[in-house]
Amino acid sequence: MQPNPSQRDLYNGLTRLEPTLPSSAYRDADGYLRDLDAIWYRSWLMVCREADLADPLAFRAIRIGSQEVVVLRDETGSLRAFHNTCRHRGSQLCQESAGRLKARLLTCPYHAWSYSLRGDLVRVPSKSLPEGFDKTDYPLYRVALSVWRGFVFINLAKDAGGTAEASFDPASGDLANWPLETLVTGHRLSKVMNCNW
Numbered sequence: 470m471q472p473n474p475s476q477r478d479l480y481n482g483l484t485r486l487e488p489t490l491p492s493s494a495y496r497d498a499d500g501y502l503r504d505l506d507a508i509w510y511r512s513w514l515m516v517c518r519e520a521d522l523a524d525p526l527a528f529r530a531i532r533i534g535s536q537e538v539v540v541l542r543d544e545t546g547s548l549r550a551f552h553n554t555c556r557h558r559g560s561q562l563c564q565e566s567a568g569r570l571k572a573r574l575l576t577c578p579y580h581a582w583s584y585s586l587r588g589d590l591v592r593v594p595s596k597s598l599p600e601g602f603d604k605t606d607y608p609l610y611r612v613a614l615s616v617w618r619g620f621v622f623i624n625l626a627k628d629a630g631g632t633a634e635a636s637f638d639p640a641s642g643d644l645a646n647w648p649l650e651t652l653v654t655g656h657r658l659s660k661v662m663n664c665n666w
């Protein structure tokens with residue numbers, strides 16, 4: 470039944486039936502890969518609150534599809550994000566999902582290559598390095614990071630530029646009068662769902 474005009478003025482939702490996604494979109498493996506490529510690997514994604522990484526050396530590891538990213542606060546107070554992958558043989562650097570680093574270095578547990586919290590390779594214990602090996606050629610792979618009003622966003626796209634805020638749809642609402650900066654995390658709920666996004 471179509472709402473009459475006065476009812477329609479009460480809300481801004483749909484006023485007629487519209488086709489939705491086929492059910493296969495929620496369970497199809499190829500659809501999942503398309504979701505990753507079209508959305509998760511190229512959009513600004515909110516990963517935590519800035520206050521969740523309040524102290525220097527605090528970190529979080531986040532998995533997005535097949536990618537794992539470590540977000541940390543360095544010793545100068547800057548937030549940074551890197552692929553959680555060593556440049557030597559690709560070992561996972563941070564093996565906990567969250568915590569505080571024990572030093573101002575990210576040290577790989579496999580052969581102990583160490584990276585500064587800016588992502589530069591600073592120490593390679595092996596004495597038998599190939600000729601011409603230059604540590605500056607092997608920084609961690611950086612991930613774009615942007616903070617908006619206390620929310621930390623990352624973007625896995627290679628060419629990610631600008632800010633998370635610039636990607637918001639201005640028509641989605643004005644939050645200027647909402648004190649987002651002062652919010653604190655009161656409860657965290659994680660759920661793994663066996664379906665596509």
Ligand code: FES
Nearest residue numbers: 555557558577580
């Ligand atoms: S894989 Fe990291 S040091 Fe070898």
